[in-house]
Amino acid sequence: xxxxxxxxxxxxxTQPTADPHDPKLTREHLERHHIERVLAETPDLEAAAxxxxxxxxxxxxxxKRYGLT
Numbered sequence: 001x002x003x004x005x006x007x008x009x010x011x012x013x014t015q016p017t018a019d020p021h022d023p024k025l026t027r028e029h030l031e032r033h034h035i036e037r038v039l040a041e042t043p044d045l046e047a048a049a050x051x052x053x054x055x056x057x058x059x060x061x062x063x064k065r066y067g068l069t
Contacts, residue, residue: 032066035059039068
């Protein structure tokens with residue numbers, strides 16, 4: 001039940017297409033991909049946090065965990 005664009009390679013052509021039935025596909029993989037996409041589409045971290053519905057400090061911690069800059 002995930003959006004097609006989240007499962008596609010459009011944003012990350014080097015990654016294989018994600019199969020929602022793949023047991024190796026983790027919540028962390030999907031969360032990282034979604035955060036990367038939102039960060040690319042928003043002007044700053046405050047806007048990204050609002051779009052994700054999380055506190056900016058939570059976004060900071062998730063960026064640190066996933067190695068996102």
